[in-house]
Amino acid sequence: MPSKKTNKRKRAERPTIHPKNKYANNPPDFSLLASLYPSFKPFVFYSPDGRPRIDWTDFNSTRELTRVLLLHDHGLNWWIPDGQLCPTVPNRLNYIHWIEDLLSDTISKNNKNGDIVRGFDIGTGANCIYPLLGASLLGWSFVGSDVTDVALEWAERNVKNNPHISELVEVRKVTDCQETLSIEDPNNAESVNGKNRTDMNGSLVDSGSFTLPVDAYKNYHGPPILVGVVRDNEKFDFCMCNPPFFETMEEAGLNPKTSCGGTPMEMVCPGGEKAFISTIIEDSVVLKESFRWFTSMVGRKANLKFLISKLRDVGVTVVKTTEFVQGQTCRWGLAWSFVPPSRKIISPYVAGKSILSFMLEGIQRQFSAIDVLQSVESFFHTSGASSKLNASSFAVDVTASNEQCDVILKKGGKLHDETANCNPIDAESASSSLHTPLNNLCFRISVFQQIPGTLLVKGSLQQRDSPVSGVFSSIIQRLEEVLRNKFCRAKPIVN
Numbered sequence: 001m002p003s004k005k006t007n008k009r010k011r012a013e014r015p016t017i018h019p020k021n022k023y024a025n026n027p028p029d030f031s032l033l034a035s036l037y038p039s040f041k042p043f044v045f046y047s048p049d050g051r052p053r054i055d056w057t058d059f060n061s062t063r064e065l066t067r068v069l070l071l072h073d074h075g076l077n078w079w080i081p082d083g084q085l086c087p088t089v090p091n092r093l094n095y096i097h098w099i100e101d102l103l104s105d106t107i108s109k110n111n112k113n114g115d116i117v118r119g120f121d122i123g124t125g126a127n128c129i130y131p132l133l134g135a136s137l138l139g140w141s142f143v144g145s146d147v148t149d150v151a152l153e154w155a156e157r158n159v160k161n162n163p164h165i166s167e168l169v170e171v172r173k174v175t176d177c178q179e180t181l182s183i184e185d186p187n188n189a190e191s192v193n194g195k196n197r198t199d200m201n202g203s204l205v206d207s208g209s210f211t212l213p214v215d216a217y218k219n220y221h222g223p224p225i226l227v228g229v230v231r232d233n234e235k236f237d238f239c240m241c242n243p244p245f246f247e248t249m250e251e252a253g254l255n256p257k258t259s260c261g262g263t264p265m266e267m268v269c270p271g272g273e274k275a276f277i278s279t280i281i282e283d284s285v286v287l288k289e290s291f292r293w294f295t296s297m298v299g300r301k302a303n304l305k306f307l308i309s310k311l312r313d314v315g316v317t318v319v320k321t322t323e324f325v326q327g328q329t330c331r332w333g334l335a336w337s338f339v340p341p342s343r344k345i346i347s348p349y350v351a352g353k354s355i356l357s358f359m360l361e362g363i364q365r366q367f368s369a370i371d372v373l374q375s376v377e378s379f380f381h382t383s384g385a386s387s388k389l390n391a392s393s394f395a396v397d398v399t400a401s402n403e404q405c406d407v408i409l410k411k412g413g414k415l416h417d418e419t420a421n422c423n424p425i426d427a428e429s430a431s432s433s434l435h436t437p438l439n440n441l442c443f444r445i446s447v448f449q450q451i452p453g454t455l456l457v458k459g460s461l462q463q464r465d466s467p468v469s470g471v472f473s474s475i476i477q478r479l480e481e482v483l484r485n486k487f488c489r490a491k492p493i494v495n
């Protein structure tokens with residue numbers, strides 16, 4: 001396993017921004033914005049080295065920056081009242097792009113609007129930031145829910161002030177007595193909704209095939225979140241949520257380095273994010289047919305672990321996590337789905353991609369990242385390819401000829417017979433693409449620890465835009481089968 005020093009270096013090298021994020025290579029230019037927007041100018045000052053800066057501890061300054069960025073870079077008119085949570089545009093974009101990645105794994109949309117992706121933003125806030133960005137950047141449609149009058153009023157205003165996308169966004173009020181979804185219990189035909197997930201004795205609720213223990217709800221006493229808000233027959237491609245992270249305002253504290261506002265209603269809920277997201281998980285069991293992906297931000301790593309184990313308990317088919325580094329703060333993205341994995345396995349391996357990755361989740365305790373790397377090395381070595389393990393960079397460099405690629409793919413094909421599930425590209429058709437003359441295939445396989453028991457395996461093709469990238473994707477797919485078979489517990493996490 002990497003030493004503490006290596007971990008530290010990795011953290012320092014960790015990308016803080018999604019590669020598709022508009023600001024990844026182009027951070028906001030305060031000087032330019034000040035020259036274009038007179039209202040922003042008073043907030044910009046210059047440090048001794050001549051660099052333009054703003055005072056991040058001043059709410060008016062961060063709000064004005066958000067306003068001009070949304071206007072200048074996204075053509076969005078936007079405002080929030082004093083004290084409401086002020087979003088940082090580059091950070092919020094990271095979540096949108098991560099969802100875009102999740103959706104690219106899926107074959108078809110989950111709604112009747114053809115190509116329009118439909119999302120549900122839980123707790124959209126006065127800022128309504130995710131629907132505004134998702135709609136303007138990617139043409140997604142949204143329902144944004146919230147509970148407070150101020151959030152609902154300002155979210156509406158922010159939508160109406162942007163007529164070019166206003167058709168795409170519905171702001172939905174959550175009330176305690178919503179009766180929008182009823183699910184027939186196959187046993188006693190009583191309906192289950194957000195208000196009566198426990199029976200009259202307060203012990204168990206049956207939601208279709210899954211029985212919920214009552215203590216799943218014991219910490220969350222707030223208004224409904226999904227069940228009771230999502231309507232009958234509604235379908236969404238995803239839901240997203242930046243939850244109230246904290247149990248008390250004291251716990252929320254004040255970050256002395258930034259001032260992004262945030263009222264108690266936005267920041268706090270009984271039981272904090274653990275209870276809030278647990279309730280989303282319970283709701284997702286009831287609404288498993290209504291969403292392809294359920295997602296939420298998570299503020300604490302300890303909670304992330306708890307929530308992942310809860311997801312295992314409720315029988316999801318896929319869990320994915322990512323890290324959002326926001327200045328000094330680290331947040332996590334958690335996504336899960338009940339859609340059978342075979343429906344979503346094809347496109348990660350499409351030809352034409354020079355970087356492909358997959359997650360190995362549920363790795364058995366006795367194995368470490370180095371065991372996985374050694375297996376990667378021997379997987380390619382036994383096919384005759386040159387395969388070199390570099391323990392310090394946690395990577396294996398591989399060079400394979402046409403024939404060796406052929407052997408790798410055929411070998412994988414055999415293994416596939418033993419493993420259950422999901423292989424969209426059969427070995428014959430994949431290897432037939434090798435009959436075009438080509439140079440050696442050179443690529444690197446790197447392994448990163450995500451959280452204990454979960455590794456990210458990344459394959460990077462050295463020749464970008466190579467005509468053999470289809471073969472590369474098939475090879476990565478074979479590798480995934482082999483590693484999953486050897487290192488992962490059989491169920492239930494697949495992707």
Ligand SMILES: C[S@@+](CC[C@H](N)C(=O)[O-])C[C@H]1O[C@@H](n2cnc3c(N)ncnc32)[C@H](O)[C@@H]1O
Pocket residue numbers: 085086087122123124125126127128129130145146147148151174222223224225242243244245265266267269
């Ligand atoms: C941390 S804020 C997020 C606001 C915005 N999405 C953002 O990212 O800046 C959490 C929001 O969730 C809302 N909220 C709390 N409980 C809710 C519930 N049961 N359903 C919908 N929204 C809720 C709060 O009013 C608040 O606006």
